[in-house]
Amino acid sequence: MDALLMQHLLNWLVLGSIYTLIALGFSLLFGVLNVIHFSHGDVAMVGPFIALAIVQAVTAMAMPLGASAALLVAILAAMAAIGLLGVLLDWLVIRRFRTSPAMMALVATVALGTVIREMIRTLYPQGSNPKPFPAIATGVIQIGDVVIPVFSLIVIGVSVAMVAALFALISHTPVGVRIRAVAEDLSIARLMAVRPDRIFAVTFFIASAVGAIGAVFFVSHAGVVRFDFGIQLGLIGFSAAVIGGLGSMNGAILGSLLIAGVDVLVQVLVPDGASYRLVFIFMLTILVLVFKPSGMLGKPVFEKV
Amino acid sequence: MSHPLLEVRGLSIRFGGLVAVAEVDLTLNHSEVVCIIGPNGAGKSTLFNLISGIYRPTHGSMKLEGKDITGWPAHRIAAAGIARTFQSSRLFNDLTLLDNVLIGMHTRTRSGVFDALLRPATARAELEAAAVRAGELLHAVSPQLHARRHTLAGALPQADRRRLEIVRALASEPRVIMLDEPSSGMDDRDTDGLMADVRRVMAERPGLSFLIIEHDMRLVAALPDRVAVIDYGRKIADGDFSQVRLMPRVQEAYLGQKAAHHA
Amino acid sequence: MLEMNSVSTSYGSVPMLRDVSLQVGPSEMVCLLGPNGAGKSTTFNAICGLLRSDSGSIRIAGQDVKECGTERLASLGAGFVPEGRRLFPTLTVRENLRLAFDAARNPALDFETQLERMADLFPRIRERLGQKAGTMSGGEQAMVALARALIGDPRLVVMDEPSLGLSPKLIDEYFQIVSRIRDEGKAVLLIEQNAETALSIAERGYLLIRGKIALSGKSSDLLQDDTIRHLYL
Amino acid sequence: MSQTGIQVEAPAERSGTSLDASIVVAVELGSAVLLGAFLLSEQTAIVVLLLAVMGAVFGLLQWRPAFEERIVAAFHDQQQLAIALGAVIVMVYPFFMQGSSYALHLLIVAQLYAVLALALNFQLGSANIPNFATGASYGIGAYTSALLAINFGVSFWLTLPVAAVVATIFGFLLGFPSMRTKDSYLALVTIAFGIVVHQLLNNFSWTGGANGLVGIPAPSLFGHSFTRPIEVFGFRLPSQANFYYLSAALVGLSIIAARRLHNSRVGLAWNALRADPLAARCQGIDIVWYKMLAFGVDAFLAAFAGTIYAFYVSYISPDNFTFLVSVTIMTMVIVGGMDNTLGVIIGAFLLTMLPEKLRIFSDYRLLFVGVVVILFLILRPQGLFPQRARNYGAHR
Amino acid sequence: QDKPHIKLGFIGPVSGGNAQQGLGARNGFLLAIEQANAADYPYQVEPVALDDASDPQTGVGAALKLVNDPDVVAAIGHWNSPVALATMPVFHRSQMPMIVWGAISPQITQQNLPEITRVTPTLVAENHPLADWAATGLGAKKIAIFADTSDYGTANSQAFDGFFTEAGGEIVAKELFPVGTVDFRTALTKLRDASPDAIYFGGVIAEAGILRKQMAEVGLNIPMIGISGFYDPDFIALAGPAAEGTMVSYPASQSNPKLEKMNADYAARAFSEPTSPYTKYAYDATNILLTVIREKGIDDKVALAEAIRAISYDGVLGTTTFDENGQTRIEVSIEIKEVRDGAWTDHKK
Numbered sequence A: 001m002d003a004l005l006m007q008h009l010l011n012w013l014v015l016g017s018i019y020t021l022i023a024l025g026f027s028l029l030f031g032v033l034n035v036i037h038f039s040h041g042d043v044a045m046v047g048p049f050i051a052l053a054i055v056q057a058v059t060a061m062a063m064p065l066g067a068s069a070a071l072l073v074a075i076l077a078a079m080a081a082i083g084l085l086g087v088l089l090d091w092l093v094i095r096r097f098r099t100s101p102a103m104m105a106l107v108a109t110v111a112l113g114t115v116i117r118e119m120i121r122t123l124y125p126q127g128s129n130p131k132p133f134p135a136i137a138t139g140v141i142q143i144g145d146v147v148i149p150v151f152s153l154i155v156i157g158v159s160v161a162m163v164a165a166l167f168a169l170i171s172h173t174p175v176g177v178r179i180r181a182v183a184e185d186l187s188i189a190r191l192m193a194v195r196p197d198r199i200f201a202v203t204f205f206i207a208s209a210v211g212a213i214g215a216v217f218f219v220s221h222a223g224v225v226r227f228d229f230g231i232q233l234g235l236i237g238f239s240a241a242v243i244g245g246l247g248s249m250n251g252a253i254l255g256s257l258l259i260a261g262v263d264v265l266v267q268v269l270v271p272d273g274a275s276y277r278l279v280f281i282f283m284l285t286i287l288v289l290v291f292k293p294s295g296m297l298g299k300p301v302f303e304k305v
Numbered sequence B: 001m002s003h004p005l006l007e008v009r010g011l012s013i014r015f016g017g018l019v020a021v022a023e024v025d026l027t028l029n030h031s032e033v034v035c036i037i038g039p040n041g042a043g044k045s046t047l048f049n050l051i052s053g054i055y056r057p058t059h060g061s062m063k064l065e066g067k068d069i070t071g072w073p074a075h076r077i078a079a080a081g082i083a084r085t086f087q088s089s090r091l092f093n094d095l096t097l098l099d100n101v102l103i104g105m106h107t108r109t110r111s112g113v114f115d116a117l118l119r120p121a122t123a124r125a126e127l128e129a130a131a132v133r134a135g136e137l138l139h140a141v142s143p144q145l146h147a148r149r150h151t152l153a154g155a156l157p158q159a160d161r162r163r164l165e166i167v168r169a170l171a172s173e174p175r176v177i178m179l180d181e182p183s184s185g186m187d188d189r190d191t192d193g194l195m196a197d198v199r200r201v202m203a204e205r206p207g208l209s210f211l212i213i214e215h216d217m218r219l220v221a222a223l224p225d226r227v228a229v230i231d232y233g234r235k236i237a238d239g240d241f242s243q244v245r246l247m248p249r250v251q252e253a254y255l256g257q258k259a260a261h262h263a
Numbered sequence C: 001m002l003e004m005n006s007v008s009t010s011y012g013s014v015p016m017l018r019d020v021s022l023q024v025g026p027s028e029m030v031c032l033l034g035p036n037g038a039g040k041s042t043t044f045n046a047i048c049g050l051l052r053s054d055s056g057s058i059r060i061a062g063q064d065v066k067e068c069g070t071e072r073l074a075s076l077g078a079g080f081v082p083e084g085r086r087l088f089p090t091l092t093v094r095e096n097l098r099l100a101f102d103a104a105r106n107p108a109l110d111f112e113t114q115l116e117r118m119a120d121l122f123p124r125i126r127e128r129l130g131q132k133a134g135t136m137s138g139g140e141q142a143m144v145a146l147a148r149a150l151i152g153d154p155r156l157v158v159m160d161e162p163s164l165g166l167s168p169k170l171i172d173e174y175f176q177i178v179s180r181i182r183d184e185g186k187a188v189l190l191i192e193q194n195a196e197t198a199l200s201i202a203e204r205g206y207l208l209i210r211g212k213i214a215l216s217g218k219s220s221d222l223l224q225d226d227t228i229r230h231l232y233l
Numbered sequence D: 001m002s003q004t005g006i007q008v009e010a011p012a013e014r015s016g017t018s019l020d021a022s023i024v025v026a027v028e029l030g031s032a033v034l035l036g037a038f039l040l041s042e043q044t045a046i047v048v049l050l051l052a053v054m055g056a057v058f059g060l061l062q063w064r065p066a067f068e069e070r071i072v073a074a075f076h077d078q079q080q081l082a083i084a085l086g087a088v089i090v091m092v093y094p095f096f097m098q099g100s101s102y103a104l105h106l107l108i109v110a111q112l113y114a115v116l117a118l119a120l121n122f123q124l125g126s127a128n129i130p131n132f133a134t135g136a137s138y139g140i141g142a143y144t145s146a147l148l149a150i151n152f153g154v155s156f157w158l159t160l161p162v163a164a165v166v167a168t169i170f171g172f173l174l175g176f177p178s179m180r181t182k183d184s185y186l187a188l189v190t191i192a193f194g195i196v197v198h199q200l201l202n203n204f205s206w207t208g209g210a211n212g213l214v215g216i217p218a219p220s221l222f223g224h225s226f227t228r229p230i231e232v233f234g235f236r237l238p239s240q241a242n243f244y245y246l247s248a249a250l251v252g253l254s255i256i257a258a259r260r261l262h263n264s265r266v267g268l269a270w271n272a273l274r275a276d277p278l279a280a281r282c283q284g285i286d287i288v289w290y291k292m293l294a295f296g297v298d299a300f301l302a303a304f305a306g307t308i309y310a311f312y313v314s315y316i317s318p319d320n321f322t323f324l325v326s327v328t329i330m331t332m333v334i335v336g337g338m339d340n341t342l343g344v345i346i347g348a349f350l351l352t353m354l355p356e357k358l359r360i361f362s363d364y365r366l367l368f369v370g371v372v373v374i375l376f377l378i379l380r381p382q383g384l385f386p387q388r389a390r391n392y393g394a395h396r
Numbered sequence E: 001q002d003k004p005h006i007k008l009g010f011i012g013p014v015s016g017g018n019a020q021q022g023l024g025a026r027n028g029f030l031l032a033i034e035q036a037n038a039a040d041y042p043y044q045v046e047p048v049a050l051d052d053a054s055d056p057q058t059g060v061g062a063a064l065k066l067v068n069d070p071d072v073v074a075a076i077g078h079w080n081s082p083v084a085l086a087t088m089p090v091f092h093r094s095q096m097p098m099i100v101w102g103a104i105s106p107q108i109t110q111q112n113l114p115e116i117t118r119v120t121p122t123l124v125a126e127n128h129p130l131a132d133w134a135a136t137g138l139g140a141k142k143i144a145i146f147a148d149t150s151d152y153g154t155a156n157s158q159a160f161d162g163f164f165t166e167a168g169g170e171i172v173a174k175e176l177f178p179v180g181t182v183d184f185r186t187a188l189t190k191l192r193d194a195s196p197d198a199i200y201f202g203g204v205i206a207e208a209g210i211l212r213k214q215m216a217e218v219g220l221n222i223p224m225i226g227i228s229g230f231y232d233p234d235f236i237a238l239a240g241p242a243a244e245g246t247m248v249s250y251p252a253s254q255s256n257p258k259l260e261k262m263n264a265d266y267a268a269r270a271f272s273e274p275t276s277p278y279t280k281y282a283y284d285a286t287n288i289l290l291t292v293i294r295e296k297g298i299d300d301k302v303a304l305a306e307a308i309r310a311i312s313y314d315g316v317l318g319t320t321t322f323d324e325n326g327q328t329r330i331e332v333s334i335e336i337k338e339v340r341d342g343a344w345t346d347h348k349k
């Protein structure tokens, strides 16, 4: 029984950590930089495809790399590539909606998400089919009755590290101040020698690269990747960021753990739980927002008039 | 009519550790102009925000003609007859001047969804009548504004924005109008115009009272019946400007040497 | 320090400034007056490169603004107080100042020392370093905005109606500080509504009416001028 | 119009009403012909050509705003004519569709989407409330009426109002959280609501689960079953024509509702809410009520569309009412032009027809639609037809 | 060539999440037509392949497009049951014969529209013998069901539940999940207490692979069984080594020389997509249309529909005949396939 409980707990933490990695990007982009980017989940989901392609290329070229070393290289390369992809998409599409009403950016990026998904599907070899994704780590640590996969520890560790790093970046570094300044008043930020284009690029790079790790963990956890995974993962990550409080890195964790908690609990307690998990997750989202309109850790917006 | 028009007792609000308004008492009688002055950050705008229902006071009570309006939401307070302008003007920028004024008449018009859908003639007649009145109001305050009534409010220069805000406030046929630094950003000529407007409106609408936050001493010296001075959230003086300005505390906190002499 | 040569600008197809020329020499204080909507803020925006001028040239410290771009003006030694202050509302006072300090890229300066100097000028700042700029009152914000322009020790300061919304006492203090800045040898362009006060501390003045320079000259002369008197005094 | 002492500037000189009339006739007939050609053409080249023509027209309007102004003015001056001619065109349109039920089907779907887009426009366009749950209201309407018809044999005409009321109740329910949230937060509430509704429809057994509901009976009117072709003057219109006229009537009603609300105190209050909620409150506008009202009106109209859809296709499943359907509706409003009735309708037509006509790209269809939408938003950000200022009696 | 020109329609999901199924089937359809055109078929046949994107509304649009084209004689359609259910009235109203090549909901043929026939067995047909085998051959007493909430999943779960209970077994747990679920760990972990002898999976390939892999991860070392829906090499690729020992039923008649020839032809034609499990259904459905058209001509659609129902067609699926509802009567006897050494092989006791 204890072991069972531990399994559920572990599952909760792993899911929570994965959602956090996606939520962080949303929080950074929506909450800190004030850009609306609904295709973040889809951008992130390109990551595993790139990693997969690299692994295959490495294997095909019979490079003298161990399987896990190859995977590690592939993941790092995918992070970088997705970071750049984020920057590119901002430059091509998203930046054009900086001054337009929020709704337009919203619709444009939802459309962008479709374009990304369909591009993978049509351009990637056999893009419609689900593809097996290798496990990042297969080892386990056994403590008494409890089996802890090394992978879980990696996921949790990386996610905590990312939160800490982003928190430090936003609140305690000059770059963080610049990001917030650009979000608040672009022209005055320019007067303060901030180059908005660079700030946008940096932020998009970070958010997308972190998202890419999240996506890689997600598909490695599932064992498969498919071109349309990004949409649901994106929605859940977005919900987590919002109920945690957009702009708050701790909020991203809190929101993710909450959602992952409901996710796991529903499946444990409710008969046919899996078919109702989205119902419960999104009911929770609504409820949190009814009682905490700016999310759990979001600062209530007090308008100064 | 034994009640004062607006009666504020012990009004307070705090933001975290900061007590922005503390125990403020304020009375406004019918047909009276009261100016509120005080250093920057004293809590004047916050007091307006409390009275207009944007913030909910932590303590204290407000009465409008004897009726307790403490804690009412902003739209009910507006409907009860308190209109206001904002320190940095908040117009409906993507609407025409006329629409802005019409929205100001919201509490003085009645038609709702069902009227609009099922009795369009009535609803339309009401709105058109309102539009005529709005036009008249605009014209009375400024023929130039009236001439531009079909252009978007967002394109107006500062001084005109303030004027339009005042017209919008007037449109609701309020009993109290609160103006937050109406002359800021106006040149002296415009300020004179503003004072003339206030006087004219007072003459046209007996019973209407003004509560005005101001920093322009020319206006403060000329316009109000009474002046209340706020400092650090508290009211430190209330009375005739000629007397208030001589109070050392007011000079020290607010007027400074030069202005005290000049005004 | 600042030189505008027959600059014209427009909003879309509506022309705004027409052939505006003005100069501010080193350690000189010049004011730009004009009624509402005359184009003063437009001039400000053109100077800091936020609005592209259609023709004419603007130079700061000899550099063409269009060429070097808004982002480099601070390092040329220019500080700005935009209309309505435009602080970064959710950044703390300290962060606002830090940003401006870094913008100046002046290796000779040290942030803490400069901060101390600003706090001496504006004591309120010392108490409020950790407060979010957006929650401060109008007057407090005005102080921070000026401190933000000064913290990089600029050679030129351009201010757009900095006294807007200040209490009489603060206006007094504010202009005292502004004259002190001039006395330190900085060039100042003061855009003002408040003609009397502005002319009383500036050496020269320009009058902008409907996008054109209608008058210019020494402050003492302008104070006597009929147009100005009619408009303002 | 104004009988007051205020001077009114002389009405701008106009070059005669006959020119206005010809402009109106030319524009309406031209659009009808263009649409017809687009609907009926099968050749890729022609479709592309027609798209290019449309693009060119909008390009022209973009470069030369004066043309647009002129057309708008003409329509304003010849309003009666414009409406009458429009109605006639709508009435006779099916006769020119060469009996193609496919073309009629597209028109029906486009009209239903036009209603949905108009419904959403009350929120998105008028009041700037993001609502990603219009698809859910559409579904609630469709399911309510379908369940009533299948389980209790309730007639179509009776299910219409019932479905609308049920959906409106849900709309208000959804409006409730909107009291306190806004922007992205509110958007998420509506997204979540849409997903919850979709998932529940998919999971409950009494909604037919993923299978949906089969065998929704066709409505009939005065003994004429809607599954039967219409025969008039020796013409024979495919049975789809029944639903074509039904949905056209609904579009007509929606337009009237939209215009009446837009030009009323309610529309003004919504616009105020859109521009500055805080200032709106200080004008005495109960923004909570007006937000909820916008949700209610949206749901009400969407339910009508849902009911007609259910009876038209005679089969519904949760897949008809997904998040992506809501996004599509939203795209229609934005592409068409927020708070502009005509624009929104055209947006709906365009986005219904476009994917159908892009079938030639089969596998790449969705990709193209996405790209086209993005390009559109970049190139004509104000929408096909931007919002216009109101005028009260007197023309500006 | 002055052969008369006709068109045949295909509808299926060739974009979106189910495109892999649709593309394989479409290629089967194209292959059949190309072969007919190359042989001395009396008509020049033009294929019209349309996308339904798994969306009922898009599907209806596609169907209407076909029925409005006077050259289109008949069609085959749909992988998703909801889409098929939506378009059937369209074909019915215009009396155009349509053979369902992929959707498996029993409801489709229950309606018994004269124009609609189906070459795929409903899942009931396969679940019955599988359940019997599970109870006897496999010897399982307690089975847990995992199925998706789609029509396919729920129908499978109901059918298997009924048949297995009838055969004397017990269903100890039933977990339904939405298509697209990627994490079954919680449900699997929970399952350990019920200690089932096997898991019955009633979904499609992707989820099957994920589930199988995660079963191994949580240490649930029991067999997984199911119908032929995930009898596919992709399943093994997805599940990896964990796939070992998975057993599925497979309609016995399906392995035949014709099928092998089709597969060879398919490979030779070098489509850019591989075959899907539905290629053969679409291929036979198309050939059935071609056969009746050759016999009855193109003028009388009612006669065509009747001829389809009356046909006895010997193709890659075996000998297809239709019952009174238009449902294929094809053999339902099954054989069991098992994953061994990373490949599907015949199960041996």
Ligand SMILES: Nc1ncnc2c1ncn2[C@@H]1O[C@H](COP(=O)(O)OP(=O)(O)OP(=O)(O)O)[C@@H](O)[C@H]1O
Residues within 6 Å of the ligand: A302, A303, A304, B015, B018, B020, B038, B039, B040, B041, B042, B043, B044, B045, B046, B047, B087, C135, C136, C137, C138, C139, C140, C165
């Ligand atoms: N929403 C808020 N959150 C936190 N502090 C606030 C808020 N609103 C106002 N304050 C603080 O309350 C004090 C009073 O502010 P207020 O705006 O009322 O001053 P004021 O008298 O109107 O000044 P000014 O003349 O400069 O406009 C200030 O110190 C301000 O920082």
Ligand SMILES: Nc1ncnc2c1ncn2[C@@H]1O[C@H](COP(=O)(O)OP(=O)(O)OP(=O)(O)O)[C@@H](O)[C@H]1O
Residues within 6 Å of the ligand: B155, B156, B157, B158, B159, B185, C011, C016, C034, C035, C036, C037, C038, C039, C040, C041, C042, C043, C083, C193
């Ligand atoms: N972004 C803009 N687009 C169009 N017109 C504008 C824009 N900004 C300002 N204007 C117009 O340009 C004119 C001049 O504006 P500007 O702000 O330069 O005046 P100003 O002299 O600074 O006036 P004030 O004393 O009120 O600050 C005004 O009529 C204003 O309406």
Ligand SMILES: CC(C)C[C@H](N)C(=O)O
Residues within 6 Å of the ligand: E079, E080, E081, E082, E102, E103, E104, E105, E150, E151, E152, E153, E204
């Ligand atoms: C699993 C389902 C979505 C598809 C299946 N072929 C059906 O008939 O419905």
Ligand SMILES: [Mg+2]
Residues within 6 Å of the ligand: B044, B045, B046, B087, C138
């Ligand atoms: Mg104030």
Ligand SMILES: [Mg+2]
Residues within 6 Å of the ligand: C040, C041, C042, C083, C160, C161
């Ligand atoms: Mg200005």
